[in-house]
Amino acid sequence: MRIVVQETPFDFGAEATAFANGRHDMGAVVTFTGIVRDLAGGGLEAMEIEHYPGMTQKALETIAEEAVSRWNLGDALVIHRYGRMTPGEQIMMVATAAPHRKDAFEAAEFLMDYLKSRAPFWKKEHGPASAEWVSARDEDEAALTRW
Amino acid sequence: MSQTGNTLEMDVLYFAWVRERIGLPRETVTTEAATVADLVAELRSREARYEAAFEDLSALRVAVDQELTDFDAPLHGVREVAFFPPMTGG
Numbered sequence: 001m002r003i004v005v006q007e008t009p010f011d012f013g014a015e016a017t018a019f020a021n022g023r024h025d026m027g028a029v030v031t032f033t034g035i036v037r038d039l040a041g042g043g044l045e046a047m048e049i050e051h052y053p054g055m056t057q058k059a060l061e062t063i064a065e066e067a068v069s070r071w072n073l074g075d076a077l078v079i080h081r082y083g084r085m086t087p088g089e090q091i092m093m094v095a096t097a098a099p100h101r102k103d104a105f106e107a108a109e110f111l112m113d114y115l116k117s118r119a120p121f122w123k124k125e126h127g128p129a130s131a132e133w134v135s136a137r138d139e140d141e142a143a144l145t146r147w
Numbered sequence: 148m149s150q151t152g153n154t155l156e157m158d159v160l161y162f163a164w165v166r167e168r169i170g171l172p173r174e175t176v177t178t179e180a181a182t183v184a185d186l187v188a189e190l191r192s193r194e195a196r197y198e199a200a201f202e203d204l205s206a207l208r209v210a211v212d213q214e215l216t217d218f219d220a221p222l223h224g225v226r227e228v229a230f231f232p233p234m235t236g237g
Contacts, residue, residue, distance in 0.1 A: 055213035121236035122163035133164050136233030
């Protein structure tokens with residue numbers, strides 16, 4: 001299990017390849033990448049992500065440990081950035097490895113659902129005229145109830 | 148942190164718009180508050196900017212010693228309390 005919280009960009013291809021390589025007992029690797037999306041009408045200058053340095057790593061580890069205990073997983077990877085990013089940049093990724101794909105898919109979804117609303121990150125969208133904190137969505141909170 | 152009688156000294160941290168409303172990211176607070184809710188009441192009574200940040204507790208989350216918890220959590224032995232809006236990771 002590897003949890004990385006960093007400001008700098010990561011190489012998604014290299015991370016995915018390194019994560020998938022050399023596993024003879026894992027038949028499935030699932031990856032997900034979150035990307036900075038422009039506003040509906042365009043004009044997003046930057047997405048700023050604030051986090052709680054003392055808590056972030058621990059919170060992500062707790063979520064990943066929960067995933068490993070609930071599904072038959074061989075390994076899990078979470079990389080999450082903070083700081084200022086522009087549309088198209090990769091914000092974060094998760095990867096899961098399991099003997100079978102169902103565990104890998106479900107655990108990846110679980111990781112995503114939990115780190116959206118239980119990991120201490122806050123997004124702020126900088127538009128041309130103003131900057132606004134992104135509100136948490138009710139659907140994101142509701143998504144946790146299915147687990 | 149130090150503790151004399153019922154007086155506690157702890158770091159209080161603010162994130163995102165809570166930080167912006169209060170105007171600082173962290174401060175050391177000396178308090179006799181028994182719970183997070185008591186601490187919030189004490190902060191609210193200080194100044195308008197605290198009142199503005201804490202006016203709707205349903206819009207806030209709290210972590211005690213870097214673990215998410217509730218507003219009725221006790222503060223005994225606690226070193227760090229953080230207030231922030233619902234998280235928006237991913």
